[in-house]
Amino acid sequence: MTRPLLIAPSILAADFSKLGEEIRAVDGAGADWIHIDAMDGHFVPNITIGPDVVKALRPHTRKVFDVHLMIAPVDPYLEAFAKAGADIISIHAEAGPHLHRSLQTIRALGKKAGVVLNPGTHESAIEPVLDMVDLVLLMTVNPGFGGQAFIGSVCDKVRRVKAMIGDRDIDIEIDGGVTAETAPLVAAAGANALVAGSATFKGGPSAYAANMAAIREAAARAR
Numbered sequence: 591m592t593r594p595l596l597i598a599p600s601i602l603a604a605d606f607s608k609l610g611e612e613i614r615a616v617d618g619a620g621a622d623w624i625h626i627d628a629m630d631g632h633f634v635p636n637i638t639i640g641p642d643v644v645k646a647l648r649p650h651t652r653k654v655f656d657v658h659l660m661i662a663p664v665d666p667y668l669e670a671f672a673k674a675g676a677d678i679i680s681i682h683a684e685a686g687p688h689l690h691r692s693l694q695t696i697r698a699l700g701k702k703a704g705v706v707l708n709p710g711t712h713e714s715a716i717e718p719v720l721d722m723v724d725l726v727l728l729m730t731v732n733p734g735f736g737g738q739a740f741i742g743s744v745c746d747k748v749r750r751v752k753a754m755i756g757d758r759d760i761d762i763e764i765d766g767g768v769t770a771e772t773a774p775l776v777a778a779a780g781a782n783a784l785v786a787g788s789a790t791f792k793g794g795p796s797a798y799a800a801n802m803a804a805i806r807e808a809a810a811r812a813r
C-alpha cells in the first residue's frame with residue numbers, strides 16, 4: 591500500500607511574533623500536519639517551544655499537531671504536551687532513559703507515538719519498539735536548528751527502515767533540509783511524511799502554497 595504523501599511545515603522557521611497567524615496561513619496553503627519542535631537546551635543546543643505555547647496554538651487549526659520532542663529526560667513532559675493538544679508525540683531513541691516506557695506512556699495518553707533517530711544512530715535502536723509506534727522520524731540534520739544542510743547519507747537508512755517496517759501501519763517522516771530538490775531523494779527511498787521549515791516559510795505567506803506544492807510535486811514524481 592502506498593501511504594499518503596504528507597507535508598508538515600516546521601513552525602521553527604515561522605515568524606515567532608505571530609505564530610497563530612502563521613499556522614493559519616500554512617493550514618490554508620495546504621499543510622497536512624503542523625510540525626512543532628520542542629527543544630530543551632540540554633539534549634539539543636537550543637530552546638524553543640513548551641506545552642503552554644502548544645496549548646495557545648491549538649485553537650488556530652484542526653490539522654494534526656506533529657510534536658517532536660528534543661528533550662532528555664522526556665517522561666516528565668509527555669502528559670503536558672498531550673494535554674496541550676499534541677496529536678503525534680515523537681521522542682528520540684537517543685534521549686532515554688527508557689524508550690519503551692516512554693512510548694507506552696504516549697499511547698496510554700491516547701496519542702500517536704513516534705520514535706526519532708539522529709543521523710548518527712543505527713536503525714537497530716528502534717527495531718525492538720516498532721510494534722509500539724505510529725511514526726518513525728529520521729533526522730536528515732543533527733537536531734537543534736532549522737536551515738541546516740540535508741545529510742544525504744540518511745537515504746540508505748530510510749530504505750533499511752522501510753524494509754524493517756514491512757507491512758506495519760507506520761509513517762516514515764524525514765526532518766531537516768527538505769526542499770523540492772531533496773524531497774525526491776527521501777520519497778524514492780520510502781519516506782511519506784516530509785517536514786519542511788525553511789523551504790515552506792521562505793518568501794512569506796503569499797509563497798507558502800507554492801513552496802509546499804513544489805515539495806509535494808517533486809516528491810510525488812519520485813515515488
Ligand SMILES: O=C(CO)[C@@H](O)[C@H](O)COP(=O)(O)O
Pocket residue numbers: 600602603625627658731732733734735736737738765766767768785786787788789
Ligand atoms: O527538528 C528540526 C531541527 O532540529 C527541524 O524540524 C527543523 O526545524 C527543520 O528545518 P529546515 O531544515 O526544514 O529548515
